[in-house]
Amino acid sequence: MQSNILICGVGGQGIVLTSKLIAATAMEHDIPVMSAETIGMAQKGGSVFSFLRLGDDIYCPMFPEKTADIIIGFEPAEAVRMLPYLKDGGQVVVNTHPIMPVTATLSGSDYTGNEMLDYLQRNVKNVVLVDGNRAIEEIGSPKVLNMVMLGAAVRNGVLPFSVDDIEDTMKKTVKPQFIELNSKALRYNG
Amino acid sequence: MHKEFLMGNAAIARGAIAAGLNLVAGYPGTPSTEVLETTAKTNDGSIYVEWSVNEKAAMELGAGAAYSGARSMVTMKQVGLNVASDPLMSLAYIGVKGGMVILVADDPGPISSQTEQDTRHFASFSKLPCFDPSSVQEAYDMIQEAFEYSEKYHTPVLFRPTTRVCHGYASIEVKDKDEYKVNKPEGFIKDSSKWVIFPRLSYNAHIHIEERNVELSKVFSEYERNIITEAGDKGCRRGIATHGISYTYTMEALRGKSAPRVFKVSTPFPFPEQAAVKFLEGLDEVLCIEELDPIIERELTYICGKYHLPTKILGKLTHNVKTAGENTCATVAANIAEFMGWEKPAAIEAETPPALPVRPPVLCAGCPHRASFFAVKEAMKGKKSVFCGDIGCYTLGNAMPLDMVDTCLCMGAGVNITQGIGKIEPDTNCFAFVGDSTFFASAITGAVNAVYNQADMTLIVLDNSTTAMTGHQPHPGTGRTMMGEVVEKVSIQEVLKGVGVKTVETVNPLELSKAIDTVKRVSAEKGVKAIVFKSPCAVLIKGNKPAVIDSGKCTSCKKCIKTLGCPGIVLRDGRVTIENSLCTGCGLCSQVCPFGAIGGGEDAE
Numbered sequence: 001m002q003s004n005i006l007i008c009g010v011g012g013q014g015i016v017l018t019s020k021l022i023a024a025t026a027m028e029h030d031i032p033v034m035s036a037e038t039i040g041m042a043q044k045g046g047s048v049f050s051f052l053r054l055g056d057d058i059y060c061p062m063f064p065e066k067t068a069d070i071i072i073g074f075e076p077a078e079a080v081r082m083l084p085y086l087k088d089g090g091q092v093v094v095n096t097h098p099i100m101p102v103t104a105t106l107s108g109s110d111y112t113g114n115e116m117l118d119y120l121q122r123n124v125k126n127v128v129l130v131d132g133n134r135a136i137e138e139i140g141s142p143k144v145l146n147m148v149m150l151g152a153a154v155r156n157g158v159l160p161f162s163v164d165d166i167e168d169t170m171k172k173t174v175k176p177q178f179i180e181l182n183s184k185a186l187r188y189n190g
Numbered sequence: 191m192h193k194e195f196l197m198g199n200a201a202i203a204r205g206a207i208a209a210g211l212n213l214v215a216g217y218p219g220t221p222s223t224e225v226l227e228t229t230a231k232t233n234d235g236s237i238y239v240e241w242s243v244n245e246k247a248a249m250e251l252g253a254g255a256a257y258s259g260a261r262s263m264v265t266m267k268q269v270g271l272n273v274a275s276d277p278l279m280s281l282a283y284i285g286v287k288g289g290m291v292i293l294v295a296d297d298p299g300p301i302s303s304q305t306e307q308d309t310r311h312f313a314s315f316s317k318l319p320c321f322d323p324s325s326v327q328e329a330y331d332m333i334q335e336a337f338e339y340s341e342k343y344h345t346p347v348l349f350r351p352t353t354r355v356c357h358g359y360a361s362i363e364v365k366d367k368d369e370y371k372v373n374k375p376e377g378f379i380k381d382s383s384k385w386v387i388f389p390r391l392s393y394n395a396h397i398h399i400e401e402r403n404v405e406l407s408k409v410f411s412e413y414e415r416n417i418i419t420e421a422g423d424k425g426c427r428r429g430i431a432t433h434g435i436s437y438t439y440t441m442e443a444l445r446g447k448s449a450p451r452v453f454k455v456s457t458p459f460p461f462p463e464q465a466a467v468k469f470l471e472g473l474d475e476v477l478c479i480e481e482l483d484p485i486i487e488r489e490l491t492y493i494c495g496k497y498h499l500p501t502k503i504l505g506k507l508t509h510n511v512k513t514a515g516e517n518t519c520a521t522v523a524a525n526i527a528e529f530m531g532w533e534k535p536a537a538i539e540a541e542t543p544p545a546l547p548v549r550p551p552v553l554c555a556g557c558p559h560r561a562s563f564f565a566v567k568e569a570m571k572g573k574k575s576v577f578c579g580d581i582g583c584y585t586l587g588n589a590m591p592l593d594m595v596d597t598c599l600c601m602g603a604g605v606n607i608t609q610g611i612g613k614i615e616p617d618t619n620c621f622a623f624v625g626d627s628t629f630f631a632s633a634i635t636g637a638v639n640a641v642y643n644q645a646d647m648t649l650i651v652l653d654n655s656t657t658a659m660t661g662h663q664p665h666p667g668t669g670r671t672m673m674g675e676v677v678e679k680v681s682i683q684e685v686l687k688g689v690g691v692k693t694v695e696t697v698n699p700l701e702l703s704k705a706i707d708t709v710k711r712v713s714a715e716k717g718v719k720a721i722v723f724k725s726p727c728a729v730l731i732k733g734n735k736p737a738v739i740d741s742g743k744c745t746s747c748k749k750c751i752k753t754l755g756c757p758g759i760v761l762r763d764g765r766v767t768i769e770n771s772l773c774t775g776c777g778l779c780s781q782v783c784p785f786g787a788i789g790g791g792e793d794a795e
Contacts, residue, residue, distance in 0.1 A: 010549065020195075023195050023359065023361070024195065026361070027193065027195050027361055032360075032361050033195060033359075033360070033361045034326075034358065034359060034360040034361075035358070035359040035360075036354060036357065036358045036359070037357070045549060045551075045552060045757050045772075046549050046550075046551055047549045057445075059325070059437075059438035059439075059441040059442050060325070060354070060358070060435060060438035060439060060442060060519070061354075061358045061359065061360065062354065062439075062518065062519055063442075063519060064442070064518070064519035064520045064523060064535075065520055065538060066538060077546050077547050080543045080544070080546060081543075081546050083540070083543070084538055084540070100547070100760055101547045101548060101549045101550075102549075102552050102755060102756075102757040111545075111547045115544040116543075116544060119541070119543050119544055122541065123540060123541055142771065
């Protein structure tokens with residue numbers, strides 16, 4: 001069995017860490033894993049993606065368009081940008097909170113995020129909307145957005161893991177004082 | 191053996207360590223940087239690791255170590271090899287005693303480079319063997335083999351991964367520590383007939399190199415990584431020749447297919463000629479799927495001529511594969527479908543999405559470079575001036591609204607480009623902007639040249655006390671080394687004074703009016719003068735409290751946004767707002783606001 005996972009958003013949202021956590025969980029379960037992500041000129045505020053593949057007989061970490069089982073979008077427009085990669089019947093889990101680009105401030109763009117969410121809902125059968133802003137307010141830390149998103153993705157059963165599996169790996173990677181916060185975020189279901 | 195999830199560059203480092211590495215040196219450059227960084231991080235103290243001042247220094251250091259019987263590695267990106275090409279070309283004639291691998295990462299796209307040059311050309315130009323890995327696992331295994339070949343044939347070898355191999359991650363099989371090779375260098379044995387390059391030696395070495403490469407071509411024809419995958423369909427008379435990451439795209443595209451035959455070329459030089467002849471046997475047409483230049487395509491075309499083979503060779507030269515940019519799973523699948531006469535993957539039919547926001551790279555909120563550029567811009571308002579930029583984060587000073595980089599060519603080039611413009615346009619105020627790491631890497635000779643040859647220009651050194659663009663590596667001005675030592679810093683100001691720059695002033699660019707005055711005063715002098723804008727990289731310091739906008743004073747004139755373009759200031763519902771998650775409280779915007787409406791930015795405790 002193979003799973004193609006695409007995580008996307010804006011630099012600084014914790015996308016690379018999310019990808020690492022899924023990979024580490026795959027390693028725990030002896031599932032071969034490959035990933036590829038944007039590195040280099042993508043600093044804070046740039047579009048960031050991570051391709052992740054789990055399973056046997058994988059040659060390369062990147063996968064072609066129309067083959068992602070799931071897109072985990074940390075930002076509405078970034079999910080739309082990567083939508084051509086979603087396979088027919090694939091799932092999108094998306095944070096509803098938009099992030100304005102610097103250029104929008106300069107040029108007076110009217111991007112609100114809602115047009116992207118409408119587009120996703122019109123074009124994808126299986127969309128899960130996550131109010132990431134409300135989640136991090138309720139949990140009390142902006143740093144756990146990635147765990148909220150990952151928890152929502154895992155709960156929908158597309159990844160070959162349970163929330164418990166992810167939590168076990170998380171406990172081995174984060175500092176002890178942050179375990180509770182991250183567990184809460186993983187299990188957040190607002 | 192055990193399994194680990196590693197980045198390609200980390201796998202290369204770990205492979206080199208497993209091969210008994212004694213010394214590694216390099217200069218940072220995407221996509222090569224993590225090789226040296228991983229070596230330093232994994233180092234138990236037995237390996238000497240340094241960020242050299244530039245690639246030429248690294249190459250010479252690596253050569254000296256290998257002369258002494260060490261296993262050495264030097265790391266750089268493709269344009270770095272241009273800088274190191276002088277020692278490279280001669281070293282190819284001299285050879286080495288210990289194994290020496292020259293790691294050069296190429297960047298198809300290009301994603302973060304000036305050029306799409308192909309290091310495989312440098313292999314044939316310098317006549318050095320070259321290894322081209324296709325995956326993270328192969329990179330780990332192959333670098334160990336590269337050291338063996340290097341030592342066996344007493345020659346440095348090139349190891350050439352590309353971005354997608356360097357930055358891809360995979361769970362791979364790696365050796366346990368007790369399986370590592372241990373190399374104890376014998377030391378340098380004096381022999382001037384061997385280590386001193388003279389015309390007679392070069393003539394003899396040239397004969398030897400050509401003979402050796404004929405032999406290596408035969409050896410590489412048997413190398414298990416130059417593999418031919420036979421087609422299941424024996425009647426198929428088509429083949430694909432490919433390499434590197436494109437080989438994996440090819441295999442993905444051929445999943446479940448019984449044809450065509452595939453030739454993976456892992457040693458582009460010396461080209462495995464006998465293996466190629468075997469591959470070409472019985473084929474009518476071959477498609478070469480390559481990134482960067484058509485190296486395999488030219489080699490196969492040559493071999494067809496040499497052996498009178500009727501096979502038609504297709505690829506970039508015949509416009510069957512695009513000439514520039516990186517390949518992807520999709521482009522390779524489309525190339526193969528067309529070549530094989532298969533049904534093309536259906537175009538994706540979808541509703542056109544709404545206009546997507548563009549997120550170009552920008553200088554970070556609080557970046558001192560923004561203040562430096564703005565100070566010079568203000569000081570030169572209304573004056574004829576030219577701003578020559580250089581390689582680093584500060585190349586982003588070209589973006590609107592700053593628009594302060596008129597030229598950018600290669601490391602350290604700005605100093606003498608602005609000198610050249612000044613010689614032709616003497617009425618122009620000539621500026622060169624160079625970062626601190628780039629200054630040490632390759633702008634010092636430019637400064638000497640400008641001083642000696644009576645240039646009239648202002649050299650601006652943007653000193654943020656790190657090599658920011660590539661991920662904050664130390665350099666001679668930072669006072670720490672990759673071995674963890676704290677050492678005396680090399681002073682940029684003293685260097686400039688030492689080479690004859692009479693006026694060298696240092697100012698914090700975030701003290702805006704002082705910075706503007708300094709630029710006005712210093713740039714008015716004749717000759718070469720320098721200003722060091724000193725303020726640490728915003729990513730490395732704990733920022734101040736965010737700026738605060740006094741809504742009673744703010745008239746929404748947006749001057750702060752329109753002049754600075756800082757990502758920390760945004761418009762929300764028509765109001766100018768501070769993005770608290772990004773603002774570092776650097777205070778630049780409060781010095782620009784004509785109404786005194788921006789405060790805050792106090793020291794965070």
